[in-house]
Structure formats: structure tokens, C-alpha cells
Amino acid sequence: MGTIARLSSARHQFTWGMVLAYLTLLVGALIVLYPFVYMIMNSVKPGREILHSPTSLPSEITFSGYVGVFQRLNIGLLFRNSLILAISITILNTGLSALAAYALAKIPFPGRDRIFGFMLVTIMIPGILFLIPTYVMMFNLGWVGQFRSLIIPSAVSVFNIFLLRQFMRGIPDELVEAARLDGGHEALIFARIILPMARPALATVAILNFMGSWNDFFGPLLYLNTPDKWTLQIGLLQFTSAVPGENAQEIWAATTMITLPLVIVYFFMQDQFTKAFANVSFK
Amino acid sequence: MRRTYWGYIFILPWVLLYAAFGLYPFVLSFYLTFFDYSFVAPQNRAFVGFGNWAQGLLDPLFWRSLFNIIYNQTIFIFLKNGLGLLTAALVFRVRHGGGFFRTVFFMPVLTSTIVLTTIFGYLASPTGPIQSLLVNLGLLSEPVFWTFSTWLPMPVLAIMNSWKWFGISFVILLAGLYSIDPQTYEAAAIDGASGWQQFRFISLPQLGSQIFFLLVIDVINGLQMFTEVFAMFGVSGGANHQALTPVLYIYDNAFSRANIGYASTLGLLLALVIALLTVLQFRFGKEE
Structure with a gap:
């Protein structure tokens, strides 16, 4: 402008x-x-x-x-399961990605740039490659049917490390160095200086995590195959494909209830939603 | 010394998780391709050499699914990014309502794919509002049962997905437009360049890196479409496989036919196709 x-x-x-x-x-x-x-x-x-x-x-x-979805779709349980997944993934992934991002942005250690370069290469590997072997692994571990099969692999991710690292590089080095000279422990510098200053970027990453998990269908379809572990997305598909024409009111009430939480958060935190996409490129 | 040590500790979670859920499955996926293997009877695992690879390369359904997804993505990528570019250029140009349009155009990104297929299934059905409108306008002579047609499912899904995803292109390209030095436009305006000329010769070339990013990510994500076709057409992609996509076919082989070795091979073949397209894009994109 x-x-x-x-x-x-x-x-x-x-x-x-x-x-x-x-x-x-x-x-x-x-x-x-x-x-x-x-x-x-x-x-x-x-x-x-x-x-x-x-x-x-x-x-x-x-x-x-809306009354019907509680009686016929058991939407309370579906909400609970979706929330367990989305909240666990959001907290774990945002925290661990921020930790890695801090190391990559502010702690010089040998091999750092090479590790970061390798991380960026992994973004380009299509996920389909891991689909079947990961399922075999989860099956052998006995994790199929349990929330941890979706939570643990999502506990940290390169794209979020990348977003947070970009932001943390903008935090002045002098702040970190001053804290180090005062004898501050790296973990304390991370918690007391970096996390508060990176709050906008953390909000963006938390939103991306929450939205990704909330809307995920393929993961729960593969791993959460018993009705007591179904998420909203799985429950909705089961419900809509039951009898055509049946449950019409409940279907529209359920789609509205699934979508509205994200839309409401979006109206309050629009910038955090869109910022993640604002300055992307391969350079 | 101690600082360096903490650097390694802080990236350790990623290293461990990537080793377990990235590198190990990566190696395992190659290993699995050499076996006839199922969950139902893992003890009957048989070594088949390159049998799965040969079967995959000769499998007409796998080629059909590849054709379907390329047909779909060609339309989707043009439409989604075209709409994103058009709306970004227009919002950049107008004086009022920019905030409103920005809020609205990103909203579909929030919808889940299952909600999207549910709503769109009703909207696009033969008795739904979209077809009624087209019939009333005289653009359609009679309602179409598009899900049963051979050629219609892929373009219709591309339109549906463009509704959901163009907001991402819009946001990225609009940010790109705002990052262009306003003096460039100023100089062009003084030289009498029209709005279209300014867009064509200033905006578009400067958006190169954003457009390149979008195309690369779209190819990687788009070729792995699953949920849309699974929800709307079932596991075989419709009676005549008119909506069969590679990932749907892989899912079908792994979980309906318990053919893990073969599914793993098809996964690798699809990943190779995607990698090839990505490499081509980087080679081609660098010249631009």
C-alpha cells in the first residue's frame, strides 16, 4: 500500500x-x-x-x-473423541515443534544446517509412501484401535518447525545472549523469553494442528475402527450413508455442529489462520 | 559446550519420531513389496521377488486410477489457482470491502472433507439447487445423474474441491501482491499502462515464486486424493471405477483384499510418479 x-x-x-x-x-x-x-x-x-x-x-x-443427534448419533461421544485427539496433538505438536524450532533458530550446534536441510527434504516425500508400512508397524505394536496410533506420530512436524523457526529468527539475538550471560539455562530461556515472544506464531501453529486433527478422516478411518473410538468425521459418514433420505434433519444439524466451532474461532482469530499461508515459498 | 548439548536435546523428539515413523516405514515399504503378505494370515508370507512390481505395472485398474486422478488434478489445479489469482487480483484492486472478501473466501478451507462431500452431495444431486438452476437457465436440458457417468465425476469433484481450496491460493497470492513495491505500479501508471497491463507485466511475473510453491504442493497433495471419493463413491470408486483414485485403490488392496505387499508396491509406484512430477516442476520452474 x-x-x-x-x-x-x-x-x-x-x-x-x-x-x-x-x-x-x-x-x-x-x-x-x-x-x-x-x-x-x-x-x-x-x-x-x-x-x-x-x-x-x-x-x-x-x-x-439438534436434539436428534444426541439421541441417534451419540454425538457427545464423538465430540469427546475428536477433542481428545485434537487437544493432545495440538499441545504436543506445538510444544515439541517450538522446542526444535528454538534449537534450529537460536542455538548454534555442529550439523544444525544439515539437519534442517534434511528436514526440508522430508516435507517433499509424499505421505502415501508411509501409509501401508506404518499401518503394518502399528498393527504389530498393537496400537490399532488406540488414540496413541494417531497422537504419537503427530507429536512433532517439520512444517510447523519450519514456520516457528522463521518467526523465532526474528527475535533479537541480544535478548537470548543477555539471558545466557546471566547464567540462564537454555530450557528457561525457551520458556521465559522465546515462548512469550513467539506467541502469534504459536497460535498459528496451534490452529493448524487443531484444524488438521479435527477435520482428519483418513487417520481415524484406518486406526480407530471400533465405534467407541469413532470421531465426528467418521460418525458423520456412517450416519449419512445409512439410509438415504432418513435422518435428514440430524445430518444437517451434525454438519453444522462439526463446522461451527472452527468458524467461530476463525471469526476471532482470522489473522492467525491466514498468516501461516501468507509468506510461503521454497526460497 | 553445554549450549550445543541442549541444541541436540531439543531436536531429539523430532529425530526419534522421524526415525520411528519416517525412516523405519520407508525401509519397510521396500521390504514389503517383495512379499505376498496379509494381516489375516501373516505366517503364510511368501517371497514373490519383483512379482508385485510386475503386477502393478500391468494392472489396468491402477492405470485407470492414475488416469482419473491426473484428469481430476489438471482441472482442479487450473481452476483452484485461477480462481485464487482472479480473486486476489480483484481484492487488491478494489478500495472497499477487502476485509469482508478476505474473511469469506478463506471460510471453505475450514470445512472438513466429510462435511464438504455431505453438503455438495445434496447441492449437486439431480434434484438439488445447482442442477435446478442450470435447467432453469437452459444450460442443462434435464438433470444429470453425474455420479454414474464415466466422464463427469472427476470434473465435478474438481469444482467441489476448488470451492474448498481456492482460499489458500487467494491468501498466498494476495500477500504476494502486497509485497510488490508500489512504486513499480506508480511508474507503470505514469507511463499509461492499463490495469490489465499492470497485472500482466508487473503482478504476474512477481508472483512467480508463490505460484510455483502452489503448483508443487498441489501436485503432491492432489495426487493423493482419498476421502472425497471414498465418501461419495465407496471403496471401488463407483460401479465402473469412474472415480477410482490411486490411494483409494491402494486402500482397497490393503484393507478389503488384505493384500499388503501389493498395496505397498502401488504406494511406492504412486510416490515415484509424484516425485517425478515434482522433479520436473523444479527443473522447469527454475528456468522461469
């Missing part, structure tokens, strides 16, 4: 091109929002109206779908 006045008036003056730009963006926004509106609208509609007039506004508002 910060353009001179003459340019900014040229950039923003009324033209048909500008009208077209606004129109395109507005139509785009409507297309993006419509599925959300459709979902929420149908979640409060009486069952027969969902089938016969899915696109019209509800004639009356009913919350029987």
Missing part, C-alpha cells in the same frame, strides 16, 4: 472495470457462502420440508435435528 495520491486515485476511480470487479467479487462471495447458508438453514427446518423444498427458507424454526 502507501501509494501516492495520484496513483491511488487512478487505481480507484470510477470505471466500468471497477464495477465489474465488485460484481465478480460479490457473486464469488455469494457462491462461497451459499453452501454454509444451505447447511444452517436446513438444520433448523422440519424434516419433510428438507426433502420437498430444500432450497426455500424454513416455514418454522425447529431444533429437533
Whole structure:
């Protein structure tokens, strides 16, 4: 931004091109929002109206779908399981990734750059390569059907180390050096100086972790194969594929309930969601 | 001395976890390809040499799945990044409402794939609002049962996924546009360059590294599509495998047919295809 006045008036003056730009963006926004509106609208509609007039506004508002998901889908258990996974992964991964990022950003040790280079190479290896052998390993360990099969492998990740390292490199070296001269222990410097200063980046990484785990389907499908361990995503698919036309109210109530927590957090912390993607490149 | 020591300790969790869940499976995946192996009867493991590799290279369903995913991703990558570029360029240009559009365009990224396939399954069904609108506009003569068609599932899924993912391209490209020195536009405007010319000759070349990043990541992620087709078409990708993707086929071999050695081989073959495309992109992208 910060353009001179003459340019900014040229950039923003009324033209048909500008009208077209606004129109395109507005139509785009409507297309993006419509599925959300459709979902929420149908979640409060009486069952027969969902089938016969899915696109019209509800004639009356009913919350029987929301009541139904507790009775017929056991959504409380699904929420609990999804939360156990998402919270454990978020705490472990954010903490351990930050620890590694601090070492890579601020502690000079022999081989550091080589290790970081190797980490970056591992990002490029497609995950499919690990799918089958990891399953065989988990099966032999007896971890299949247990939360730890998803939590432990996600306890630290290179992409998050990378994001946090970028941010921590921006913290002045003098702060860290001064603490070291005062005899501060590396673990204390990490906890007292680095973590508080890296809070915005930590929030971004925590959100990415939470969203990734909350929305994950493939992992729980592979490893959590008993109904008492099902997550929201698995439960929803089982529920929607049961009988077509059946449970319509509950399906829309459930999709709304699964999506809304993230949307609400997003409205309060939008920058933290989008910042992770703002300055990416391979350079 | 002691400081160095802590550096190693702090990266130790990653080293241990990567050794256990990265390097070990990596080696194991090669080992498994030489065996006929199943969970049901692990004691009947038989050495088959390169048998799984030969079978994979000659398997018409694996090639079908590769064709399907490349067909899908060609449309998806153009559409998703094209929409991201268009919306970023427009939001960069307009004076009002930038914050609103930014909030809205990123929202689909929050939806889970299962929620996405549930909503979209209804919206795109023959009686759903999208097809009714197209019929009313005269663009469709009658509603289409697209999930049963041979050619329609992949483009329709590409459109659905573009709705969900274009917000990532939008955010990355918009940040790229704001990082361009405003004086470049200033000079161009004084020289009488139109809005389109400024976009074509200033914005687009400067977005090179962002576009390159998006294309590389899209190829790596996109070729591994699973959840969408699993949820909408089932484990065989539809009656005629019209929506079979490589990862779906690998899943089917491993978990429905208990054929672990073969599934592992197909996983390696797919990883090789992705690696090849990534190497080509880097070679081609560096010239740009």
C-alpha cells in the first residue's frame, strides 16, 4: 500500500472495470457462502420440508435435528473423541515443534544446517509412501484401535518447525545472549523469553494442528475402527450413508455442529489462520 | 559446550519420531513389496521377488486410477489457482470491502472433507439447487445423474474441491501482491499502462515464486486424493471405477483384499510418479 495520491486515485476511480470487479467479487462471495447458508438453514427446518423444498427458507424454526443427534448419533461421544485427539496433538505438536524450532533458530550446534536441510527434504516425500508400512508397524505394536496410533506420530512436524523457526529468527539475538550471560539455562530461556515472544506464531501453529486433527478422516478411518473410538468425521459418514433420505434433519444439524466451532474461532482469530499461508515459498 | 548439548536435546523428539515413523516405514515399504503378505494370515508370507512390481505395472485398474486422478488434478489445479489469482487480483484492486472478501473466501478451507462431500452431495444431486438452476437457465436440458457417468465425476469433484481450496491460493497470492513495491505500479501508471497491463507485466511475473510453491504442493497433495471419493463413491470408486483414485485403490488392496505387499508396491509406484512430477516442476520452474 502507501501509494501516492495520484496513483491511488487512478487505481480507484470510477470505471466500468471497477464495477465489474465488485460484481465478480460479490457473486464469488455469494457462491462461497451459499453452501454454509444451505447447511444452517436446513438444520433448523422440519424434516419433510428438507426433502420437498430444500432450497426455500424454513416455514418454522425447529431444533429437533439438534436434539436428534444426541439421541441417534451419540454425538457427545464423538465430540469427546475428536477433542481428545485434537487437544493432545495440538499441545504436543506445538510444544515439541517450538522446542526444535528454538534449537534450529537460536542455538548454534555442529550439523544444525544439515539437519534442517534434511528436514526440508522430508516435507517433499509424499505421505502415501508411509501409509501401508506404518499401518503394518502399528498393527504389530498393537496400537490399532488406540488414540496413541494417531497422537504419537503427530507429536512433532517439520512444517510447523519450519514456520516457528522463521518467526523465532526474528527475535533479537541480544535478548537470548543477555539471558545466557546471566547464567540462564537454555530450557528457561525457551520458556521465559522465546515462548512469550513467539506467541502469534504459536497460535498459528496451534490452529493448524487443531484444524488438521479435527477435520482428519483418513487417520481415524484406518486406526480407530471400533465405534467407541469413532470421531465426528467418521460418525458423520456412517450416519449419512445409512439410509438415504432418513435422518435428514440430524445430518444437517451434525454438519453444522462439526463446522461451527472452527468458524467461530476463525471469526476471532482470522489473522492467525491466514498468516501461516501468507509468506510461503521454497526460497 | 553445554549450549550445543541442549541444541541436540531439543531436536531429539523430532529425530526419534522421524526415525520411528519416517525412516523405519520407508525401509519397510521396500521390504514389503517383495512379499505376498496379509494381516489375516501373516505366517503364510511368501517371497514373490519383483512379482508385485510386475503386477502393478500391468494392472489396468491402477492405470485407470492414475488416469482419473491426473484428469481430476489438471482441472482442479487450473481452476483452484485461477480462481485464487482472479480473486486476489480483484481484492487488491478494489478500495472497499477487502476485509469482508478476505474473511469469506478463506471460510471453505475450514470445512472438513466429510462435511464438504455431505453438503455438495445434496447441492449437486439431480434434484438439488445447482442442477435446478442450470435447467432453469437452459444450460442443462434435464438433470444429470453425474455420479454414474464415466466422464463427469472427476470434473465435478474438481469444482467441489476448488470451492474448498481456492482460499489458500487467494491468501498466498494476495500477500504476494502486497509485497510488490508500489512504486513499480506508480511508474507503470505514469507511463499509461492499463490495469490489465499492470497485472500482466508487473503482478504476474512477481508472483512467480508463490505460484510455483502452489503448483508443487498441489501436485503432491492432489495426487493423493482419498476421502472425497471414498465418501461419495465407496471403496471401488463407483460401479465402473469412474472415480477410482490411486490411494483409494491402494486402500482397497490393503484393507478389503488384505493384500499388503501389493498395496505397498502401488504406494511406492504412486510416490515415484509424484516425485517425478515434482522433479520436473523444479527443473522447469527454475528456468522461469
